[in-house]
Amino acid sequence: MADFPTTARVVIIGGGVVGTSALFHLARAGWTDCVLLEKNELTAGSTWHAAGNVPNFAPNWAVMNMQRYGAEMYRGLAEDVDYPMNYHVTGAIRLAHTKERMQEFEKISGQAWAQGLTMDVCTPDELKEHNPFIETHDLAGGLWDPLDGDIDPAQLTQALAKGARDAGARIERFSPVTGIDRDGDEWIVKTDKGDIRCEFVVNCAGYYAQRVGEMFKPFGGRTVPMVVMSHQYFLTGQLPELEAFTKERGQKMPMIRDPDISYYLRQDKHGLNLGPYERNCKAHWVTPEDPMPEDFSFQLYPDDLERLEFYIEDAMERLPLLGEGGVERNINGPIPYAPDGLPMIGPMPGVKNAFEAHSFTFGIAQGGGAGKVLSEWIMHGETEIDMWSCDPRRYTDYADHDYCLSKALETYGHEYAMHFPHHEWPAGRDKKHSTLHSRLQDAGAQFGAYNGWERANWYAKEGEDTSEESTQTWGRNGRWEVAVKREVEAVTTGCGMLPITGFSRIKVEGEGAKDFVDGLTASRLPNPDRVTLAYFPDSRGRILTETSVMVHSDTDVGLITAATAQWHDFEIFSRQAPEGISVTDHTTEVECLLVTGPKARDILAPLVEGHDLSKPWLSVSMDGKVAGQDAAMIRVSFAGELGWEIHAAPDAMPAIWDALADAGVTPFGMYALNSMRLEKGYRAWKGDLSTDYSLLEGGLDRFIKFDKEADFPGKAALLAEKQAGRKKGFVTMVMEAGDTDAPYMAPVWHGDEIVGEVTSCGMGYRTGKCVALGMVRVDLLAVGTELEIDVFGKRQKAVVQEDEPMFDPKNERIRA
Numbered sequence: 001m002a003d004f005p006t007t008a009r010v011v012i013i014g015g016g017v018v019g020t021s022a023l024f025h026l027a028r029a030g031w032t033d034c035v036l037l038e039k040n041e042l043t044a045g046s047t048w049h050a051a052g053n054v055p056n057f058a059p060n061w062a063v064m065n066m067q068r069y070g071a072e073m074y075r076g077l078a079e080d081v082d083y084p085m086n087y088h089v090t091g092a093i094r095l096a097h098t099k100e101r102m103q104e105f106e107k108i109s110g111q112a113w114a115q116g117l118t119m120d121v122c123t124p125d126e127l128k129e130h131n132p133f134i135e136t137h138d139l140a141g142g143l144w145d146p147l148d149g150d151i152d153p154a155q156l157t158q159a160l161a162k163g164a165r166d167a168g169a170r171i172e173r174f175s176p177v178t179g180i181d182r183d184g185d186e187w188i189v190k191t192d193k194g195d196i197r198c199e200f201v202v203n204c205a206g207y208y209a210q211r212v213g214e215m216f217k218p219f220g221g222r223t224v225p226m227v228v229m230s231h232q233y234f235l236t237g238q239l240p241e242l243e244a245f246t247k248e249r250g251q252k253m254p255m256i257r258d259p260d261i262s263y264y265l266r267q268d269k270h271g272l273n274l275g276p277y278e279r280n281c282k283a284h285w286v287t288p289e290d291p292m293p294e295d296f297s298f299q300l301y302p303d304d305l306e307r308l309e310f311y312i313e314d315a316m317e318r319l320p321l322l323g324e325g326g327v328e329r330n331i332n333g334p335i336p337y338a339p340d341g342l343p344m345i346g347p348m349p350g351v352k353n354a355f356e357a358h359s360f361t362f363g364i365a366q367g368g369g370a371g372k373v374l375s376e377w378i379m380h381g382e383t384e385i386d387m388w389s390c391d392p393r394r395y396t397d398y399a400d401h402d403y404c405l406s407k408a409l410e411t412y413g414h415e416y417a418m419h420f421p422h423h424e425w426p427a428g429r430d431k432k433h434s435t436l437h438s439r440l441q442d443a444g445a446q447f448g449a450y451n452g453w454e455r456a457n458w459y460a461k462e463g464e465d466t467s468e469e470s471t472q473t474w475g476r477n478g479r480w481e482v483a484v485k486r487e488v489e490a491v492t493t494g495c496g497m498l499p500i501t502g503f504s505r506i507k508v509e510g511e512g513a514k515d516f517v518d519g520l521t522a523s524r525l526p527n528p529d530r531v532t533l534a535y536f537p538d539s540r541g542r543i544l545t546e547t548s549v550m551v552h553s554d555t556d557v558g559l560i561t562a563a564t565a566q567w568h569d570f571e572i573f574s575r576q577a578p579e580g581i582s583v584t585d586h587t588t589e590v591e592c593l594l595v596t597g598p599k600a601r602d603i604l605a606p607l608v609e610g611h612d613l614s615k616p617w618l619s620v621s622m623d624g625k626v627a628g629q630d631a632a633m634i635r636v637s638f639a640g641e642l643g644w645e646i647h648a649a650p651d652a653m654p655a656i657w658d659a660l661a662d663a664g665v666t667p668f669g670m671y672a673l674n675s676m677r678l679e680k681g682y683r684a685w686k687g688d689l690s691t692d693y694s695l696l697e698g699g700l701d702r703f704i705k706f707d708k709e710a711d712f713p714g715k716a717a718l719l720a721e722k723q724a725g726r727k728k729g730f731v732t733m734v735m736e737a738g739d740t741d742a743p744y745m746a747p748v749w750h751g752d753e754i755v756g757e758v759t760s761c762g763m764g765y766r767t768g769k770c771v772a773l774g775m776v777r778v779d780l781l782a783v784g785t786e787l788e789i790d791v792f793g794k795r796q797k798a799v800v801q802e803d804e805p806m807f808d809p810k811n812e813r814i815r816a
């Protein structure tokens with residue numbers, strides 16, 4: 001082909017709204033040497049049949065940020081690129097049938113305010129003022145977002161395409177990608193029209209993303225964890241009432257979402273569009289008998305309205321006008337789902353210089369923001385706001401086909417469900433068990449999934465309520481609270497044990513291994529026989545990760561990190577390792593059992609051989625035995641009590657557990673550990689520790705060694721921040737206890753200003769206080785400062801504490 005490009009800096013595969021938005025953002029940022037390849041016409045996958053709703057509302061902080069950005073951009077896009085579009089900002093109401101739903105709305109309204117949006121919780125009467133067509137007599141209330149609306153998905157995509165082309169980027173339609181190859185540092189993207197050599201390649205292939213992902217397998221890629229679901233909405237005939245309303249108010253009827261029933265319902269021209277997320281949902285192309293077609297461009301599945309009957313009937317009672325319109329046209333199209341229903345945006349796991357952005361269940365609402373985020377990943381290797389919840393590396397090897405299918409069905413059927421803090425969704429469980437699993441079960445463990453591993457959250461005693469329903473509350477006073485108190489008490493007065501199953505383990509080995517790790521962390525590496533926490537900044541000095549580090553020798557460094565960080569942290573090291581240094585994952589080779597409490601030493605003493613239990617806090621003893629089994633011991637405890645982590649081969653663990661159980665050690669769970677770590681001010685990854693904050697903001701000054709010999713990423717940024725002064729800082733607050741903990745990102749108020757946010761919160765049962773960790777404006781960090789935290793719409797008093805642990809401030813118990 002004469003004019004077909006042969007080189008580009010970036011090739012994007014897929015011309016839906018997301019791929020086009022990525023191209024637009026790259027081109028607008030000056031990266032004009034970019035090509036988008038679309039196998040058919042732009043929008044041919046899911047974009048053309050999308051409902052086109054543009055909500056700001058999202059239970060997830062990062063996703064709300066993305067949607068807020070997108071909606072704002074869409075409001076100015078037509079003018080910006082000179083491409084007129086149908087975009088109606090109608091406002092939207094969400095209906096609440098229960099107290100819990102009202103609490104969810106309060107929570108998300110707080111989140112929205114913190115992002116500069118206005119979302120107001122309202123009474124049934126106020127709902128009716130916004131939308132006079134609905135029945136409200138049975139409702140608890142609702143939520144009003146004045147900036148919700150709908151946009152024409154095809155026009156939006158064409159507008160982004162025009163903007164990208166005008167800036168110099170290229171779009172090649174009817175150019176399916178047939179293969180991927182690599183030549184040195186270059187990708188070769190193959191098409192029937194010719195090959196394109198490029199530096200970066202991006203999988204934006206929508207519901208074909210798994211198929212495109214397969215092309216990256218020879219280069220380290222994995223099977224993309226996603227499933228294609230069918231989503232239906234139907235359009236009614238035109239309704240004179242809506243036409244009159246539109247004329248009178250000068251805008252369309254505000255959209256309705258009834259999350260407790262599970263549908264959206266909006267005006268489309270002068271008719272209605274009803275889109276349910278039915279429990280009895282259907283996945284497609286998931287068996288060998290039902291293979292994904294080579295080409296499904298601009299096609300739909302056959303109508304299946306029976307599945308929607310319940311929802312249609314309910315919606316007709318809510319909005320009787322719906323019954324007058326009749327079903328004029330049904331749209332049943334493919335929508336890709338990641339297991340949790342959140343998109344996949346970021347580095348392609350295992351593959352250097354490859355990225356992905358797919359599995360959008362709300363693609364039109366998120367496309368604008370996704371393009372921004374993706375272009376940041378490509379251009380800078382990092383994003384403005386922390387995007388971990390959408391990072392493809394959040395799913396590791398456990399996310400196989402069965403897992404993805406069961407989760408997608410669960411997630412789709414609960415698209416609008418509330419995500420309660422102590423509720424564990426039942427699908428996709430038991431993917432990974434430790435060798436102690438049956439023992440934990442026998443002890444009454446109530447499990448939670450951590451990177452696919454089953455860990456004990458808490459232990460139920462005979463007769464205690466362990467039903468799923470009992471966890472469906474925002475409140476703290478569930479039956480687990482009694483257990484957590486009991487477990488904390490056992491640890492604090494005696495000794496407890498908790499398998500920290502699935503701790504991610506990375507080994508960096510080879511000539512210069514220590515120097516290599518040293519060059520990536522702001523912290524000082526420990527001497528052999530010691531362990532330290534090390535913080536790894538990004539280029540802006542923000543908190544990329546935290547690991548425990550042991551330097552066994554100059555050529556052998558061991559890192560232990562959070563279970564969920566497995567692939568994320570592995571790639572920090574593997575992608576930067578120079579020739580001669582190997583980075584390997586040893587997660588499954590060693591299990592960890594935390595044994596902690598004031599009696600830990602006395603209990604362990606008769607069971608250990610070759611380990612000196614009088615060695616100080618943070619010492620490492622690699623060679624020795626526990627209960628006759630080879631085991632290493634590290635003197636640390638995330639509970640903030642005297643304690644050791646026992647690290648041993650999985651097969652050795654049952655004997656160690658049995659010996660400790662015989663010695664009277666009490667099993668305790670993750671909930672008790674969380675309560676205790678809060679009182680110590682110990683941070684949790686991707687809660688308190690994220691790229692939303694610099695190391696200085698995170699209060700990690702003592703872990704930043706500006707004077708160490710090795711340079712490290714973000715050093716210049718951190719020095720500049722130190723000189724200029726940080727804008728916010730990490731604080732521990734004691735909050736009025738109330739019935740509920742403050743949710744993640746609950747706004748912190750000072751007078752009538754939002755001055756920060758909560759990053760984690762819970763009851764500390766040793767201190768009897770409700771502890772909130774968070775980030776607050778720097779002028780409000782003084783001890784004793786009185787603030788307020790928005791807890792589900794109620795402002796609760798919070799007081800800034802000393803910059804030292806609330807419990808055992810001098811660490812006497814740990815050092816005992």
Ligand SMILES: NCCCC(=O)O
Binds near residue numbers: 052055
């Ligand atoms: N097609 C996704 C839209 C769902 C919603 O507006 O709530």
